[in-house]
Amino acid sequence: MAEFSLDLDEDQLQIQKWVHDFAENVIRPAGHEWDEREETPWPIIQEAAKIGLYSFDFISQAFFDESGLLMPIANEEMAWGDAGIALAIFGSTLGLAGIASNGTPEQLLEWGPQCFGTPEKIQMAAFAVSEADAGSDVSSLRTTAVYDEAKDEWVLNGTKTWITNGGIADIHVVVASVDPALGSRGQASFIVPPKTPGLSQGQKFKKMGIRASHTAEVVLDEVRIPGHCLLGGKEKLDEKLARAREGKRSTSQAAMKTFEASRPTVGAQALGIARAAYEYSLDYAKERKAFGRAIIENQAIAFKLADMKTRIDASRLLIWRASWMGRNGKEFTSGEGSMSKLYAGETAVYVTEEAIQIMGGYGYIREHPVERWHRDSKIYTIFEGTSEIQRLIIARAISGVHIQ
Numbered sequence: 001m002a003e004f005s006l007d008l009d010e011d012q013l014q015i016q017k018w019v020h021d022f023a024e025n026v027i028r029p030a031g032h033e034w035d036e037r038e039e040t041p042w043p044i045i046q047e048a049a050k051i052g053l054y055s056f057d058f059i060s061q062a063f064f065d066e067s068g069l070l071m072p073i074a075n076e077e078m079a080w081g082d083a084g085i086a087l088a089i090f091g092s093t094l095g096l097a098g099i100a101s102n103g104t105p106e107q108l109l110e111w112g113p114q115c116f117g118t119p120e121k122i123q124m125a126a127f128a129v130s131e132a133d134a135g136s137d138v139s140s141l142r143t144t145a146v147y148d149e150a151k152d153e154w155v156l157n158g159t160k161t162w163i164t165n166g167g168i169a170d171i172h173v174v175v176a177s178v179d180p181a182l183g184s185r186g187q188a189s190f191i192v193p194p195k196t197p198g199l200s201q202g203q204k205f206k207k208m209g210i211r212a213s214h215t216a217e218v219v220l221d222e223v224r225i226p227g228h229c230l231l232g233g234k235e236k237l238d239e240k241l242a243r244a245r246e247g248k249r250s251t252s253q254a255a256m257k258t259f260e261a262s263r264p265t266v267g268a269q270a271l272g273i274a275r276a277a278y279e280y281s282l283d284y285a286k287e288r289k290a291f292g293r294a295i296i297e298n299q300a301i302a303f304k305l306a307d308m309k310t311r312i313d314a315s316r317l318l319i320w321r322a323s324w325m326g327r328n329g330k331e332f333t334s335g336e337g338s339m340s341k342l343y344a345g346e347t348a349v350y351v352t353e354e355a356i357q358i359m360g361g362y363g364y365i366r367e368h369p370v371e372r373w374h375r376d377s378k379i380y381t382i383f384e385g386t387s388e389i390q391r392l393i394i395a396r397a398i399s400g401v402h403i404q
């Protein structure tokens with residue numbers, strides 16, 4: 001177990017600087033263009049692949065860092081550059097996380113590298129859970145997976161919505177219902193390999209923010225995949241279903257814990273946006289003059305910046321704590337993973353709005369990035385579990401009561 005320390009070691013500092021340099025020199029200058037274009041920034045992903053930032057190796061290294069801090073550090077720096085582009089680059093890690101949390105080690109080794117491909121042939125991954133009538137309420141999803149025993153194949157049917165990298169990914173990790181009567185306990189995750197017939201992209205969504213990140217429907221029409229594409233394997237699934245049918249506690253609790261463990265990473269992206277907006281508006285407040293003095297000389301402005309910085313630092317502490325706990329097998333007894341994502345997400349919305357206020361009219365126009373950062377920040381109270389769902393998890397954890 002790694003000692004918890006707020007001092008980063010030499011390796012961590014080096015990687016932080018490496019990611020920051022890429023964010024500063026490549027991502028930040030491209031943010032406005034790709035937000036306007038609302039397209040996947042392939043040339044930037046290519047650059048990230050060339051230096052090894054977009055790769056299975058780097059994500060594995062970050063994930064296995066003993067302190068647990070490398071993932072949030074890298075995510076904070078990337079989103080500090082631009083959250084839309086950061087998501088276009090790190091969106092594949094969602095698919096990878098789906099494989100890592102439900103698959104066998106062999107499946108992770110087979111499919112993990114394919115989520116990223118190589119600098120010569122970039123590949124992408126997507127994690128497809130949500131449906132039009134099943135967002136927060138994952139238990140009611142309708143996509144089905146039926147086993148064809150004669151051919152040892154699974155047949156998937158349904159429509160997923162709001163899927164990051166949906167339809168443009170090479171690897172789709174799809175959560176489907178094997179036994180709808182069992183709700184979430186009757187669900188399983190599947191790999192849909194590249195170019196599988198029957199999987200297609202539905203509509204691509206036009207969004208408020210993170211517009212460089214592709215979000216679309218994924219249509220599954222009689223999609224046939226080999227038996228070995230069931231994550232975790234058939235034996236484990238059969239055992240899980242048998243336990244659920246007998247009314248015993250299922251292992252889905254373990255899956256929830258995995259989600260809890262990945263939330264700090266998402267919170268770290270929100271933190272990166274908040275820090276960017278804070279730094280930008282602090283510089284601006286020192287420069288901008290009104291009534292013959294810099295606007296920061298007014299408490300009304302300076303106190304805003306004091307509050308912004310306090311909430312940013314508090315977010316980072318929550319994120320680092322949860323990341324360290326998750327990596328070192330500490331149980332989240334109070335929903336610590338949810339706390340970090342909840343607080344950082346709401347902080348990003350708050351800080352970016354205050355940054356606009358500090359900049360007045362200049363904050364509201366597209367010549368400056370803060371209006372974009374505000375638009376980008378809002379998704380962090382919605383995806384990967386809304387703020388309300390995070391509060392539900394925390395409230396249930398601290399009370400032991402099944403709060404509705």
Ligand SMILES: Cc1cc2nc3c(=O)[nH]c(=O)nc-3n(C[C@H](O)[C@H](O)[C@H](O)COP(=O)(O)OP(=O)(O)OC[C@H]3O[C@@H](n4cnc5c(N)ncnc54)[C@H](O)[C@@H]3O)c2cc1C
Pocket residue numbers: 094127128129130132133134135136137161162163164165207215379382383384385386387388389392404
């Ligand atoms: C840009 C973007 C990217 C996304 N990427 C992915 C992806 O890659 N993969 C994927 O599977 N999904 C993805 N999603 C889907 C996302 O996870 C869902 O939108 C989110 O979980 C919320 O679900 P919903 O939109 O159906 O809202 P709903 O569940 O309908 O919720 C609506 C409102 O009701 C509240 N609410 C619901 N239930 C409760 C309750 N029990 N108590 C209190 N309040 C409640 C919610 O907090 C929210 O405020 C993405 C969404 C967006 C917008």
